[in-house]
Amino acid sequence: MIFVKPILLVSNPASAKGRSKPVLEQTLAWLKKNGVTTEQLVSQHAGHLFEALPPLLKEDWRAIAVLGGDGTLFEVVNIYLESGGRAPLAVIPGGTGNSFAKEFSGHKLEDYLLRLTTGAPQLIDVAHCRFDRKDGVGRAWHSDAFYFINVLGTGFTTEVNQRSFDFKNFGMFGYVISVLATLAKLRPYQMRLRIDEQVIEKPNALRNDARPFCVGFEVQEILA
Numbered sequence: 001m002i003f004v005k006p007i008l009l010v011s012n013p014a015s016a017k018g019r020s021k022p023v024l025e026q027t028l029a030w031l032k033k034n035g036v037t038t039e040q041l042v043s044q045h046a047g048h049l050f051e052a053l054p055p056l057l058k059e060d061w062r063a064i065a066v067l068g069g070d071g072t073l074f075e076v077v078n079i080y081l082e083s084g085g086r087a088p089l090a091v092i093p094g095g096t097g098n099s100f101a102k103e104f105s106g107h108k109l110e111d112y113l114l115r116l117t118t119g120a121p122q123l124i125d126v127a128h129c130r131f132d133r134k135d136g137v138g139r140a141w142h143s144d145a146f147y148f149i150n151v152l153g154t155g156f157t158t159e160v161n162q163r164s165f166d167f168k169n170f171g172m173f174g175y176v177i178s179v180l181a182t183l184a185k186l187r188p189y190q191m192r193l194r195i196d197e198q199v200i201e202k203p204n205a206l207r208n209d210a211r212p213f214c215v216g217f218e219v220q221e222i223l224a
Helices: 020-033 048-056 070-083 109-118 156-170 173-183
Strands: 007-011 038-042 063-068 089-093 127-130 145-148 151-155 189-195 198-204 206-210 217-223
Touching: 007 020, 007 048, 007 070, 020 038, 020 063, 020 089, 020 109, 038 048, 048 070, 063 070, 070 089, 070 145, 089 109, 151 156, 151 189, 156 173
Parallel strands: 007 038, 007 063, 063 089, 127 217
Antiparallel strands: 127 145, 151 206, 189 198, 189 217
């Protein structure tokens, strides 16, 4: 395989506590062996991709491959949509959960690389979430609004995910520990949710919206 347009490979060496590094090495070796021209953008620190990626999106790429976990994919998707990216996006799992990547291409690294180099682009749904509260929800570079393509969770789901960072060294078993720890302190949230013209307001411990099916999804406010 010889490709004229290069592939931009965006990677996060911190994914999965550094366990993504061997995946990156194998990916680069496979691409080189198969004659795929590749340029790299390696995330140096939190927020780095928001600074370094937008200018690169203006260039002509065959595809933009994201090697990392769900967090890295989330960042790249937001940068891509906010900056008007045009090249197809591809996913190479290198994180702990890899929730979104597991829905495509199989379970072997080569399956994802074959999809990247020979597969046809596939349309997916995207949702946009905006918080009315502006007191530091999210991170500094997307504090009150963001796009998502996988899961939007609040309450129990969010607490499990946040607490799981304390157990990253246990891999996927860390999520199990986090679930048990969160269940021990489970409490309801007063929640107001607006989806298009429908408003839902009630105590809720769990809200988990997977795979968005609209582009106008707004969270009015979440009250703890």
